[in-house]
Amino acid sequence: MIEYSRQPHYLVAVDCIVFGFDGEHLKILLVKRGLEPEINKWSLMGGFVGADESPDDAANRVLKKMTGLEGVYLEQLQIYGEPSRDPIERTLSVGYFALIDIHKYETQLNDDYEAEWFLINDRPKLIFDHNEMVADARKKLRYKAALHPILFEMLPKQFTIPQLHTLFEEVNDTKIDTRNFSRKITSTGLLIKLEEKDRSGSKKGAFYFKLDKKKYSANSQAFLNLMPNLKS
Amino acid sequence: MIEYSRQPHYLVAVDCIVFGFDGEHLKILLVKRGLEPEINKWSLMGGFVGADESPDDAANRVLKKMTGLEGVYLEQLQIYGEPSRDPIERTLSVGYFALIDIHKYETQLNDDYEAEWFLINDRPKLIFDHNEMVADARKKLRYKAALHPILFEMLPKQFTIPQLHTLFEEVNDTKIDTRNFSRKITSTGLLIKLEEKDRSGSKKGAFYFKLDKKKYSANSQAFLNLMPNLKS
DNA sequence: ATTATTAATTGTCAAAACGACAATTAATAA
DNA sequence: TTATTAATTGTCGTTTTGACAATTAATAAT
Numbered sequence: 001m002i003e004y005s006r007q008p009h010y011l012v013a014v015d016c017i018v019f020g021f022d023g024e025h026l027k028i029l030l031v032k033r034g035l036e037p038e039i040n041k042w043s044l045m046g047g048f049v050g051a052d053e054s055p056d057d058a059a060n061r062v063l064k065k066m067t068g069l070e071g072v073y074l075e076q077l078q079i080y081g082e083p084s085r086d087p088i089e090r091t092l093s094v095g096y097f098a099l100i101d102i103h104k105y106e107t108q109l110n111d112d113y114e115a116e117w118f119l120i121n122d123r124p125k126l127i128f129d130h131n132e133m134v135a136d137a138r139k140k141l142r143y144k145a146a147l148h149p150i151l152f153e154m155l156p157k158q159f160t161i162p163q164l165h166t167l168f169e170e171v172n173d174t175k176i177d178t179r180n181f182s183r184k185i186t187s188t189g190l191l192i193k194l195e196e197k198d199r200s201g202s203k204k205g206a207f208y209f210k211l212d213k214k215k216y217s218a219n220s221q222a223f224l225n226l227m228p229n230l231k232s
Numbered sequence: 233m234i235e236y237s238r239q240p241h242y243l244v245a246v247d248c249i250v251f252g253f254d255g256e257h258l259k260i261l262l263v264k265r266g267l268e269p270e271i272n273k274w275s276l277m278g279g280f281v282g283a284d285e286s287p288d289d290a291a292n293r294v295l296k297k298m299t300g301l302e303g304v305y306l307e308q309l310q311i312y313g314e315p316s317r318d319p320i321e322r323t324l325s326v327g328y329f330a331l332i333d334i335h336k337y338e339t340q341l342n343d344d345y346e347a348e349w350f351l352i353n354d355r356p357k358l359i360f361d362h363n364e365m366v367a368d369a370r371k372k373l374r375y376k377a378a379l380h381p382i383l384f385e386m387l388p389k390q391f392t393i394p395q396l397h398t399l400f401e402e403v404n405d406t407k408i409d410t411r412n413f414s415r416k417i418t419s420t421g422l423l424i425k426l427e428e429k430d431r432s433g434s435k436k437g438a439f440y441f442k443l444d445k446k447k448y449s450a451n452s453q454a455f456l457n458l459m460p461n462l463k464s
Numbered sequence: 465a466t467t468a469t470t471a472a473t474t475g476t477c478a479a480a481a482c483g484a485c486a487a488t489t490a491a492t493a494a
Numbered sequence: 495t496t497a498t499t500a501a502t503t504g505t506c507g508t509t510t511t512g513a514c515a516a517t518t519a520a521t522a523a524t
Contacts, residue, residue: 179514
């Protein structure tokens, strides 16, 4: 029987940075940790990778359990593996960032897991290296969103240009000219204008758009240059 | 004493996809595996993550041992963690891709570890999921190189525009117009033209350039649009 | 009924970047 | 002196960009 002699074994976990958008601000979903150490402190939602699942499987399982959502946009961030990152026992964690439509989130789960949405810029300190993970995830979200149309994942099926505009401004933490933004985003050919208007935000109302799913899947890997000043 | 009760533990390894450029073609460095199973089959260079090191540390250690090089450009690719990816025992592997100047590589190490450079397009089948890793690494290299000036890591300190041009064509597996390429690459402001010429490749000779290290470190995180047709 | 108000939408223009394309130059070989 | 080879430089029409403000559609106020 072949075996790998005397190599150390470690725990492997996943931690998810869950981003959402409430129409005004970028938010992340945090939970109160349910086990020692650091019990009852705020942390990312995570869990150990089980014997019969991949890290991707584990991340999806954790998300399903804590948000009620399946088929969420999920992307591997990186592995966090400093020997001392977990004080109890060496644990490597695979970081994931997830984009979800905050309105699909099942609020009753808030109570089950003591989960809560926080403004990205006004969140509590987190345990271990989770603060670093959030910073990394935010950076990667920005990077990716500048080139690929992924922010739609945080919006309802129908959305308006002003909503999209605000979301881009939030993610990039900067002001974007409405006229130039509108021109760029429509020139991608990814949007389909609908008849209906959203009248909740203003007197005039803003037209709803939806994604052209065909073009979306075809373009999701293409470069799009969705942000100004990328070349500075 | 707090502990995480009865969670499964796994082996954690690193595997490095090492890219090099010989002046004409993109190559990867492979080794003959030294342990069972699949002993003597070609594989990526890798090793287990030791108790006192992070995966990044482990990757650097492996690279140092097998190439003689330190301070190599190294970037985390992703984690490979399918439960069945290693037939002997569950092992998660962190993939890294490395860019090295093939001329700095210490050839005597070829014999020590039965390592060998292969043309990227003419390489042997590898063990486990290493073929998938190479494909992923190549994709990421292409992606990254289109936006960031990282390919310089594979060239000597002094290099010529035609060399750079060939390298870009190899990485992207496409022909690039010399005039447009030259314009773009010089307009980045990252290159400093030297007095000397490389006369090995032609009668006329090609001027050597070197990197402006200040601008390089300032720009290494910026977007640069180094490839044509990014927006198709 | 008219006007004021508010936010969404659309438009202009000059500068820069782009891609397609070919001529010129510097060196050696014939 | 000419031929050859590869490096280098240049043109032009089109598209994209960023900076900027006017118009439109609806409701609220007078």
